Amino acid sequence: MSTSSGFIRVADFIRREIEQELTSIGLLCRVFGRGKSPASMRAKLKSSPGKYAPDGKLIQDAVGIRVVLYFQEDVQIADSVLRRKYSCDVSSSTIDTPVDTVFSVSRYNLVFRLPEENYRDIGEPTVELPVDRTFEVQIRTILSEGWHEVEHDLRYKRKADWANSDDLSRGLNGVLATLETAEWSMRKIFDDLAYKHYKAQKWDGLLHSVLRMRINAPLSDRVVDFLCSDRDIARRMVRINRAEVFSALARLAPRIPLTADNMVFVWNRIGVNNAELAALAPENIRETMEASLSD
Numbered sequence: 001m002s003t004s005s006g007f008i009r010v011a012d013f014i015r016r017e018i019e020q021e022l023t024s025i026g027l028l029c030r031v032f033g034r035g036k037s038p039a040s041m042r043a044k045l046k047s048s049p050g051k052y053a054p055d056g057k058l059i060q061d062a063v064g065i066r067v068v069l070y071f072q073e074d075v076q077i078a079d080s081v082l083r084r085k086y087s088c089d090v091s092s093s094t095i096d097t098p099v100d101t102v103f104s105v106s107r108y109n110l111v112f113r114l115p116e117e118n119y120r121d122i123g124e125p126t127v128e129l130p131v132d133r134t135f136e137v138q139i140r141t142i143l144s145e146g147w148h149e150v151e152h153d154l155r156y157k158r159k160a161d162w163a164n165s166d167d168l169s170r171g172l173n174g175v176l177a178t179l180e181t182a183e184w185s186m187r188k189i190f191d192d193l194a195y196k197h198y199k200a201q202k203w204d205g206l207l208h209s210v211l212r213m214r215i216n217a218p219l220s221d222r223v224v225d226f227l228c229s230d231r232d233i234a235r236r237m238v239r240i241n242r243a244e245v246f247s248a249l250a251r252l253a254p255r256i257p258l259t260a261d262n263m264v265f266v267w268n269r270i271g272v273n274n275a276e277l278a279a280l281a282p283e284n285i286r287e288t289m290e291a292s293l294s295d
Contacts, residue, residue, distance in 0.1 A: 006121035007035025007131075011063045013118065014135055018065055021081050025249035026213035026258045028070040029078070030142070036062045041129065054125035058132035060092055060111050062122075065137045068145045071212060072183050075108060075139050077246045082137060084250065086112035089134060108139040143179045198238050203227045207260055210240045217259040222280055233274055240267055251292045256285060269293055 015033030022029050036044070044059065045052060052059055067078055082088070092111040114122060114133045122133050140148060155162055155172065162169050194209035204219045219227075227234040245263065248270050249256070256262050265281040268274055269289045278286065 005035075006123065007062050009035070010114065010118045010121045010135070011035040011065070014063060014114075015065055018067065018082065018085075018137070021085055021253075022067070022078060023214065024253040025081070025246055026211075026215060027074060027077060027081075027246065028212065028214060029074070030068040032066040032068070034064050036064075045130075052130040054127060054130045056130075058125055058130050058134075060089075060132045060134045061136040062129075062131045063114070063135035065135060066145075067137060067139045068142050069139065070142050071187065072141050072180075073187070073242065075141070077243055078139055079108075079110065080247065081250050082110060082112065086115070088112055092134070110137045110139070111135070112137065141183060143183055144176060147176050147179055194238055198234065201228060201234070203234060203237070204260060206234075206237055207240075207263060210237060211242060211245065211263060213242075213246075213258075213263075215258055215260050215263060217257075217261070219260040219264070223261050223264055223277075226277060226280060230274075230276075233272065233277065236272060237264075237267070241271070244270055248293055252288060255288050255292075265289065 011033035012035075015031050019029075019031040022031065041059075041062070051057060067082075069075060069078060089111040094107045094109045096106040096108070098106050111134050114135055119133060122131060123129075125131055151172065155169070190209050190212060194206050197203070197206035197209055203224050207219065208215060227237075245267055248266050249258075252266070256266070261281075262285060265278070265285055266289065268277045270293060281289075
């Protein structure tokens with residue numbers, strides 16, 4: 001039978017697994033997990049009597065994961081990594097499309113099937129615990145996370161307090177719109193910083209500003225020397241497609257260390273194809289990229 005401790009064990013297992021998947025490609029993120037407590041489960045069932053049954057609709061968020069990302073454009077990257085790792089229940093997932101004329105909350109909630117090794121902890125659905133063998137992942141950005149916490153505790157859980165206050169509720173949503181603008185501004189600042197590094201021939205700073213990821217070692221002198229000798233390649237670094245680099249890293253992880261040199265070699269392999277730059281990569285790195293990225 002399912003137990004609250006089982007939900008907690010599964011939540012911790014899935015959290016660590018997802019964190020490993022995302023950090024193995026250098027994605028800047030925070031990952032949180034929770035298994036529903038008995039009190040929370042009882043409250044959910046009591047609030048919607050008859051809604052859930054073992055032979056009918058099942059609860060899909062007994063195990064919940066929250067992925068908090070530094071940048072809005074990383075949402076699609078995380079989505080791609082998770083769908084590659086787990087089987088997504090598309091019909092149960094919710095991805096809102098923002099409307100430019102309305103201040104409202106945009107949800108990015110994905111529902112995935114649990115791996116079979118977690119079935120024992122979850123068990124079969126029962127009348128007391130009509131729980132599906134799924135888990136929910138909420139994906140948010142780090143600036144919107146604080147807003148969601150305030151909104152959840154002080155508006156969602158206190159709906160009666162907001163009766164006849166639609167104007168104030170809209171104003172609270174407007175704060176989220178302001179945070180989205182701040183995210184765009186932050187992205188522009190890093191783009192400007194990357195160009196400033198390009199003008200100053202600070203290639204390591206340029207790479208970090210463009211990729212905005214966790215890199216474990218700076219550029220080596222030999223790669224720096226190459227970039228100084230080929231300003232066209234260095235100029236093209238300003239417009240590195242982050243999504244393509246992360247997609248390639250997802251296919252390479254964990255076999256390739258997250259060094260600045262390797263990020264340049266991966267970028268070169270998937271888009272630039274400069275033979276001289278490729279020759280600077282160690283043989284094992286070239287072989288790994290060829291085996292994983294050739295298709």
